[in-house]
Amino acid sequence: MTHSTPATPAIRPAAVAGAFYPGSASALARDLRVLLAGASAAKIWRPKAIIAPHAGYVYSGPIAASVYGPLRALRASIRRVVLLGPTHRVAVNGLALPSTSGFATPLGVVPLDAAAIADIEALPQVVVSDAAHAMEHSLEVQLPFLQSVLDDFTLVPLAVGRALAAQVAEVLERLWGGDETLIVISSDLSHYLPYAVARETDAETARRIVALDPPLDHQQACGATPVNGLLLAARRHGLQAQLIDLRNSGDTAGDRSRVVGYGAFAFAMASANVH
Template sequence: MRQTTVAGQFYPSNQKSLKKELSRCFRNVEIRERDITGAVIPHAGYIYSGEVAAHAYAALPKADTYVFFGPNHTGYGSAIALSQESWSTPFGKIEADQEMGKLLAGTIMDYDELAHRYEHSIEVQLPFLQYRFGEGFKILPICMGLQDEETAVEVGQEVARAAKASGKKTVFIASSDFTHYQPAQVADDNDHYLIDSIIKGDIPEFYRRREERNITACGFGPIAAMLTASKEFGAEKIDLLKYANSGDVSGDYSQVVGYAALVVE
């Protein structure tokens, strides 16, 4: 089982405290389910990005399987690593969708747990799912060390193929923060420039804009994979639900991290 790595750091490790913190994140957010196929959701500490994340989770539908594409911050493990273990959180255990995972055998993805062991980008998402839906769903965690456009598109296409073959209702989630450690005005300008290409669903333009301004969105490959998979399911309408930065919490706008919640339907 994949044990928690950042409980007690990014979010409370105590079940009661975690429930209270998530309640705070959703306090000003209307829970209204939409026919969403994909989403971009931040993965910082809940005090900073939890409310932004809640805007996306409040709109997600109940699904059989949630596929998570997360960046590899640690450098451990395979370049594209698929987890098939169950995952533990303070709320309990979540099973991996091994059936869908088996449909990805022989693709660009490796069955590899090491890449996930110390990585926070997917772990921090899971309590939000449990808070919203309780039980009765599975996850398919994919950690991406390689994030170039060709790789990301291939990952998205292969996962969409497996999801279709499984016949299960699937939602694809890209775990990403946006600009890191820039003045708030710079972050806001650059992030909205990049987000505009996401809203247009234009993956080549998304990569071009990121490189043009050297925008430090950590999960750009996961975003491209999620957009590709969502398009394979016919999803086209992309909305920005919420944008904020760490300065909105800390009061320090000189070096912020940007957070955005987007949904694809």
């Protein structure tokens, strides 16, 4: 007797819609319009990579919007997004790809980049784990922002567990590409410190990120592993980092006794200006 296994779903459904962000397309699109309209018009360089936070939009949405807003100027040229975020619910060794062909949000489905995935899947630190992706919010919350500011794009989603910064950097190197590829690292900063302590702690972390000075630890940034990998790759490629926004949940929608820190950063060649 043969036993068949259930087919893997082709599309990874939205897991935190209605919790971290609105579950209806109209409400989500409205909230994103408001967040992006409220983003500073500050000039940033043409980013090759960004770091954005991944809490609920009421908490970290304004900070994320500050670095996503300027990407609208590049909406026609960015065709692939390499998205890395830490695992929160399922432990994994290495960097986990899903076996699905797309990721859904209330705004539609983002197709995965099969060719790019094929370029990295033989690396020993790259594994396949649908469980690591199933309920993971760190990647999902970035997608509606990307869907709002870019035209059609494909996705390479990597849930990062136990890995060395050099292993992350090696994956990024394989996927680096040209102007068509944007790297997005999803990370919050400090967790559950008093407001004043968090401000001081996060300011030092931001200084280290802007200086491309790894390693950060997981008390400084929950996504320290992918952040450290990006910092190594950024140094290798001669990028410069720019702090776009630095706030915490006490500044947005939380009380100030225990806050979570959020930073938005852009990485680019210094000569690559975008207005």
